[in-house]
Amino acid sequence: MTPADVEVLYVSSVPSPEQFVAMQGELLPSAQQVTYGMPESGFKFHSLIQRGLLDNGARVTSLVGRSATPTFYRGGWWRRVVDRPRPSLVVDHRGFPNVRVLKQAHLAASLAAGALRWRLRTRGRQRFVVVDAAYVSALPGVLAATRGVTRVAVFADVYTFMADVSDASSRSGARYRAVRRVVGRTYRSIDRFVLLTRQMDDVVNPLGRPSIVMEGLVDADMAASDNVLEAKDEQLTVLYSGALRREYGLAHLVDGFRAWDHPSARLVVYGGGDFAPDVAAAAAADPRVEFRGTAPNAEVVAAQQRAWLLVNPRPADQEFTAYSFPSKNMEYLVSGTAVLTTRLPGMPPEYDEHVLTIDGSSAADVTAALERAAALGRTALHERGDRARRFVLERKNHRTQGLRIVQLALGESHD
Structure with a gap:
């Protein structure tokens, strides 16, 4: 069998591009997309997987339960929306009442009914199901x-460590323990596992069923977007883009940069989140810090390609980091700009030669890492970024990763 003979049911909270934009328009004024719902990183991740399956x-x-709650989005009834972005892709956004508790129960039943209809409709064909393991209420x-x-x-992600989920933000309490038990039993019904890190296997796959590690994927079409040395900023530019959360090491980044004795360097920060006021205050106090807030993706990508260095200061000494590989790192690597990141335990050794590292989790460690990176110079940094870009485009593109998932599902995996 070839992938062209395969029917795939994809169950998640990932909307079509049109619905993703529409949902952002329904956010209440006090809500931030980076703190609830389907953030852009998750949307890109699952959308690229679907494209990888389609391109093979x-x-x-795709059955979608949109991630909206009355706390962050307008209430009332959200109607069903069916999109057909490609001839071989149907995205069925199930309708639901945006009412606390009732919404999850309604969507769980609706998604199960839609899955059953798909199962009956595709009888006799080669097929498999892909589910987002984080969608615990629907599983x-x-x-x-x-x-x-x-x-x-x-x-x-591993549900145990999902700080963004309201009933899992604390590791104590009867509700959390009950949910954890249910999730553990549910995971035992899964046949194949696509894991962000190898360390996840012991946590979610106690029965040792077939699995692959897919720490991320990049858009193969980024090969057409060149990162040119001559287009780099003249000024040494360090850039961070993404969610501005204190637990992501942003305080160490800002303090470490400000302690760096390099008068012509600048730190450019894109994004929103609970640490945004602190970044704005740093920008007001230090002219080398520039806070640009949230911006269109095209603007951010262009700024990434002009920068000398892209930095991810996420602390590596917290327990959850063994079960994470930030999608930010993949986004950075495919840009063609050199990447400076902490040594996350979930990062495979094959990345070591493609990134520069922050050896520690303090502001002083960030300062030292910036000094080492700057000493390489603009040309050497650009060459390192270009090698990393070619590595992820050749080895981690969405078509290659999509084929690995098909092979895993069909029992043809060579991992």
């Missing part, structure tokens, strides 16, 4: 409705 010839039916019903079909779960 599979036919994909039991979808897995029950697709019994007898190979189910592949994509783990971009």
Whole structure:
């Protein structure tokens, strides 16, 4: 069998591009997209997986439970929306009442019903199911409705460590312990595992079922976007783009940069989040710090390509980092600009020669790393970034990773 003969059911909270934009328009004024719902990084991750399946010839039916709650989005009834962005892709956004508790129960039943209809419709064909393992409220019903079909779960996070989920933000309490038990039992019904890091395997796959590690993927079409040395900023520019959260090491980045005795360097920061006021205050106090807030993706990508260095200061000494590989690192690497990151335990050794590292989790460690990187000079940094870009485009592009998932589901994986 080839991927062109395969029907795929994809169950997640990832909307079509049109619905993603529409949902942002429904956010309440006090809400921030980076702190709840489907952030852009998650949207890109799952959308690229779907594109990888499609580009390998599979036919994909995407069942979507949009991640909206009355706390952050307008209430009332959210109607069903069916999009067909490509001939071989149907994106079915299920309708739901945006009412606390009722919404999750309604969507769980609706997604299970949609999965059952897909199972009946595709009888006799080569097929498999892909589920976002983080969608814990939908998993039991979808897995029950697709019994007898190979189910592949994509783990971009481990539920135990998902601080953004309201009932998992604390590791104590009866509600959290009950949810954790249910999730653990649900994961035992999964047939194949796509894991962000190898360390996840012991946590979510106690039965040792077939799995692959897919720490990320990049858009193969980025090969057409050149990063040219002559277009680099004349001024030494260090750039951070993404969610501005204190737990992501932003305080160490800002303090470490400001302690760096390099008068002509500048730190450019894009993004929003609870640390944004601190970045704005740093920009007001230090003319070398520039806070640009949230901006269109095209503007951010262009700024990444002009910068000398892209930095990710996420602390490497916290327990959850063994189960994470920031999508930011993949986004940075494919830009063609040199990357400076902490030594995250979930980062495979093959990346070591393609990144510069922050050896520690303090502001002083950031300062030392910036000094080492700047000493290489603009040309050497550009050459390192170009090598890293070619590495991820050749080895981690969405078509290659999509094919690995198909092979895993069909029992043809060579990992």
